[in-house]
Amino acid sequence: MSEASSYLRYLPAIYGGKGSEFVGDYLKIFEKLLSGIDDDKLGGRRGIQELLASEVIGNLxxxxxxxxxxxxxxxxxxxxxxxxxxxxxxxxxxxxxSYIGVPTPSDPLARFAGSQQSAASSQDAVQAWLNGLLNWLGGWVDLTPDNRWDIDKKRRVIAQILALYRLRGTPQGLKMLIDLLLDLPLTIIGVQYKAGESVSISGPISVEVSNPTPPCIKVSDQASTAFIVKDRYQPDTPVVSGYFPWLFEVLIILPNDGKRDFVLTLKNVQQILLLQQQLQQLLASVKPAASKFTIRIRPSMRMETVRRMESTTDITKICNAGTLGVNTLLGIKGES
Structure with a gap:
């Protein structure tokens, strides 16, 4: 016989003496459901007490x-x-x-909420359940998770969304939102030339957001040069607040900023252009009302190019050469 239920200690001693095996086994039913017993019964399901522990239900x-x-x-x-x-x-x-006990459907075509694929295995069923839980959690913080996000990205966004709400409308808040949703900084693989040979080199693409600083207000005793408050902003003139709260400068910083031997490939340029397009769409939807933004890229894009020698069929790679409009981009700027 296995060991009797620990719940016997709550009963009068007469029920724990010789011949009490039935009572001890009977109480195991309640102990299994309430406190939990580490055995293989009921598929190893946990007891209510274990599930209510802060490190389990609290973490869900x-x-x-x-x-x-x-x-x-x-x-x-x-x-x-x-x-x-x-x-x-x-x-x-x-x-x-083992804690939740997500049932695996017998029908391979059965679908779980939050899953785009049929949950035919226990692992698929748990992932689908967790996706559904995270979607539900997102609703509590006014967030609708993107179905294209994986489980970890949903968890990261939900965990940080309240802090982000407190920074809404500020350069810090926009940067936090951009980094969170676009998975920045982004690491790309470019090339570097050493002794005439090209080798792969990695570097980050990051984004900075700021309000541009306008010219300072100058003190003058001449009416012609005195500062006058106007009803609308004019370029290159001071402002009372000292900065432009309605204008956000978004700067895409490339890996070759301060690292001149980092040379961009055609694939890198495509990645940068895609990021610029994503920024344009994201900022247009999340920027504060009555505000604008600009997108700039720093520094200029230097790409590897090829030149075919006239006297031979060899192809020589020239690090600093480029063809405008073909593999070199100049003055890329988005504004809204």
Whole structure:
């Protein structure tokens, strides 16, 4: 016989003596459901007391889900969907399932809320359940997660969205939103020339947001040069506030800023143009009312180009050469 239920200690001693095996086993039903017993009964399901522990249910309402990870892990947001190798990801999802007990549908075509694919396996079912939970959590903070986001990105955005709301309408808030939604800084692979040979080199693309500083107000005793408050802004003139709260300068900083040996490839330029387009669309929808923005790129784009020698079929790569409109971009600027 297995060990009797620990709940016997709450009963009078007469029920725990010889011949009390039935009572001890009967109480195990309640202990399993309420406190939890570490066995394989009911598929290893946890008890209510274990589920109500702060590191379990409490974490389900906080995107970190810390109870899934080693206590020594101090990361703010340990990854789930991005874990490698795949075996570790399966272990994390299996641990989550051991607490929640997500049922696996018998019908392979059955779909779970928040999943775009059929949940035919237990792992798919847990991921679909977690996606649905995060979508529900997003509604509590006035956020509708993008269905294209993976589990980890949903968790990151939900965890930071309230802090972002407090910074709404400021350069800091716009930068935080841009970095969060566009996964910046973005690492790209360019080329570097050493001793006539090209080697791959990585570097970050980052974005800065600021309000431009207008000219200062000068003190003058001449009416012709005195500062006069006007009913509308005129370019290159001072303003009372000392900055332009209605204008946001968005600066895309390339890896070759301060690193002149970093040469952009055609693929890099396509990545930068895509980022610029994404910024244009994002800022148009999230900028404060009655405000404008500009998008600039720093520094200029220097790309690797090729020149065919007239006397031979060899192709020589020239680091600083470029063809405007073909592989070199000049003065890219977006404004709204």
């Amino acid at each position: 309402f906080y995107p970190r889900l810390g109870f899934l990870f080693d206590p020594a892990d101090t990361q703010f947001m340990p990854p789930i969907s991005g874990v490698k190798p795949e075996k570790e990801k399966e272990e994390i999802l299996a641990k989550l399932d």
